[in-house]
Amino acid sequence: xxxxxxxxxxxxxxxxxxxxxxxxxxxxxxxxxxxxxxxxxxxxxxxxxxxxxxxxxxxxxxxxxxxxxxxxxxxxxxxxxxxxxxxxxxxxxxxxxxxxxxxxxxxxxxxxxxxxxxxxxxxxxxxxxxxxxxxxxxxxxxxxxxxxxxxxxxxxxxxxxxxxxxxxxxxxxxxxxxxxxxxxxxxxxxxxxxxxxxxxxxxxxxxxxxxxxxxxxxxxxxxxxxxxxxxxxxxxxxxxxxxxxxxxxxxxxxxxxxxxx
Amino acid sequence: xxxxxxxxxxxxxxxxxxxxxxxxxxxxxxxxxxxxxxxxxxxxxxxxxxxxxxxxxxxxxxxxxxxxxxxxxxxxxxxxxxxxxxxxxxxxxxxxxxxxxxxxxxxxxxxxxxxxxxxxxxxxxxxxxxxxxxxxxxxxxxxxxxxxxxxxxxxxxxxxxxxxxxxxxxxxxxxxxxxxxxxxxxxxxxxxxxxxxxxxxxxxxxxxxxxxxxxxxxxxxxxxxxxxxxxxxxxxxxxxxxxxxxxxxxxxxxxxxxxxxxxxxxxxxxxxxxxxxxxxxx
Numbered sequence: 001x002x003x004x005x006x007x008x009x010x011x012x013x014x015x016x017x018x019x020x021x022x023x024x025x026x027x028x029x030x031x032x033x034x035x036x037x038x039x040x041x042x043x044x045x046x047x048x049x050x051x052x053x054x055x056x057x058x059x060x061x062x063x064x065x066x067x068x069x070x071x072x073x074x075x076x077x078x079x080x081x082x083x084x085x086x087x088x089x090x091x092x093x094x095x096x097x098x099x100x101x102x103x104x105x106x107x108x109x110x111x112x113x114x115x116x117x118x119x120x121x122x123x124x125x126x127x128x129x130x131x132x133x134x135x136x137x138x139x140x141x142x143x144x145x146x147x148x149x150x151x152x153x154x155x156x157x158x159x160x161x162x163x164x165x166x167x168x169x170x171x172x173x174x175x176x177x178x179x180x181x182x183x184x185x186x187x188x189x190x191x192x193x194x195x196x197x198x199x200x201x202x203x204x205x206x207x208x209x210x211x212x213x214x215x216x217x218x219x220x221x222x223x224x225x226x227x228x229x230x231x232x233x234x235x236x237x238x239x240x241x242x243x244x245x246x247x248x249x250x251x252x253x254x255x256x257x258x259x260x261x
Numbered sequence: 262x263x264x265x266x267x268x269x270x271x272x273x274x275x276x277x278x279x280x281x282x283x284x285x286x287x288x289x290x291x292x293x294x295x296x297x298x299x300x301x302x303x304x305x306x307x308x309x310x311x312x313x314x315x316x317x318x319x320x321x322x323x324x325x326x327x328x329x330x331x332x333x334x335x336x337x338x339x340x341x342x343x344x345x346x347x348x349x350x351x352x353x354x355x356x357x358x359x360x361x362x363x364x365x366x367x368x369x370x371x372x373x374x375x376x377x378x379x380x381x382x383x384x385x386x387x388x389x390x391x392x393x394x395x396x397x398x399x400x401x402x403x404x405x406x407x408x409x410x411x412x413x414x415x416x417x418x419x420x421x422x423x424x425x426x427x428x429x430x431x432x433x434x435x436x437x438x439x440x441x442x443x444x445x446x447x448x449x450x451x452x453x454x455x456x457x458x459x460x461x462x463x464x465x466x467x468x469x470x471x472x473x474x475x476x477x478x479x480x481x482x483x484x485x486x487x488x489x490x491x492x493x494x495x496x497x498x499x500x501x502x503x504x505x506x507x508x509x510x511x512x513x514x515x516x517x518x519x520x521x522x523x524x525x526x527x528x529x530x531x532x533x534x535x536x537x538x539x540x541x542x543x
Contacts, residue, residue: 056439081440087435098490102425102430102433108421108422108423108426109491113491135488
């Protein structure tokens with residue numbers, strides 16, 4: 001079912017992260033192959049964002065994180081990252097073009113943008129059908145629009161590993177359904193490993209290969225249907241999940257849900 | 262110094278009374294070199310909400326002067342630079358290492374650094390000697406200082422050219438910048454050191470009390486209507502140079518402190534840009 005190439009993967013072994021005396025992540029083991037979409041779910045403070053930031057190399061850790069690209073170990077794999085939010089004022093004079101080019105081009109954007117660079121930004125944005133936003137300021141974008149712009153940046157050039165931090169937060173129902181389609185498309189048409197951290201576990205479950213329940217360490221891991229039946233998960237996310245997790249076929253359930261709209 | 266002679270002759274062509282004085286010619290040249298630097302740095306100071314930080318940086322000059330006096334320096338520039346650079350690095354390190362808000366950390370530094378400077382300088386009632394630093398004197402600028410401004414201007418330009426995109430990305434989201442291979446710690450630290458250099462080297466021009474407004478006002482005014490980074494930068498530079506020249510000339514005719522007059526013009530530009538932005542929205 002999952003088209004893993006076995007030659008490229010991200011392997012996390014016995015990962016431990018401490019902030020002072022507080023252990024945020026402990027004995028975390030995770031193996032993600034390229035072509036595989038993995039959703040990490042867990043309660044607030046479970047260490048989900050810390051896990052992503054550790055993979056990004058921002059936080060010191062004990063244990064091992066190994067990236068393997070085409071069978072070779074790689075210290076610096078190409079990582080695409082979609083943050084949860086930006087440190088930004090609404091009135092920031094930064095256009096989508098500026099934002100995109102500051103990430104993908106060496107030409108200083110403060111000197112102005114010529115047609116060729118504009119085209120480059122447009123091409124990258126068209127990956128997620130947001131090229132019409134080129135001239136908008138990033139502070140003016142809706143949650144869903146900003147998410148697709150961030151995805152376009154993260155996917156240019158195509159990374160080996162894509163990390164998405166709470167992509168469902170701040171996105172409306174329509175944006176969320178569009179996001180589910182994007183994840184589905186990433187899984188079917190791109191050979192990259194995707195780790196996404198989310199609260200939207202029921203919505204996303206139909207579109208990912210594996211669910212990982214994290215609460216400092218990995219509590220449960222496996223096919224979404226199996227994990228959704230996990231008692232720990234039901235305890236964490238409340239009884240509303242119970243009914244959904246009892247449905248025999250989650251994908252059919254998701255189809256019905258979409259059909260209601 | 263041949264270049265400065267050409268500049269003197271060039272200005273001599275104009276039929277204004279103020280163009281006959283060497284001190285005015287020097288002051289104008291200094292302003293043309295310093296104001297674009299301030300505008301560029303200011304755009305990033307405003308983006309990163311660092312206005313309080315640059316204010317603390319300006320005030321750290323007091324402590325620098327005080328330490329210079331204690332150690333017997335004739336020219337306090339070196340100790341001022343040392344204190345400001347140390348402060349910049351320390352604030353940056355603390356910001357990354359603690360969870361306290363940058364505002365609180367800066368508040369603590371601000372109180373400490375000013376108190377320390379005043380305590381040392383006020384020993385035996387000697388503080389009055391140093392009040393010149395508070396308001397600055399642009400008219401006393403020497404050709405040697407102008408050469409320094411030229412040099413620092415070049416450094417700012419090269420830095421902005423090579424690190425502009427990385428700074429922008431870091432200001433929007435540090436984790437995202439890191440995922441694009443930007444060394445965000447290096448970017449943040451080098452930027453604060455550059456700020457410290459420019460602020461301290463220019464402190465004698467406009468003074469400790471108002472140097473921060475020269476950084477913040479042009480960028481804040483430009484931000485009212487700019488829709489992308491290019492127009493933001495361009496208008497900040499235009500407003501900064503305009504306020505500099507207009508303020509200097511006005512201060513000559515009004516007999517007022519040049520630095521403060523320049524700031525008033527910049528504040529005027531901010532007011533006009535805010536009104537224009539409001540009008541455009543309607």
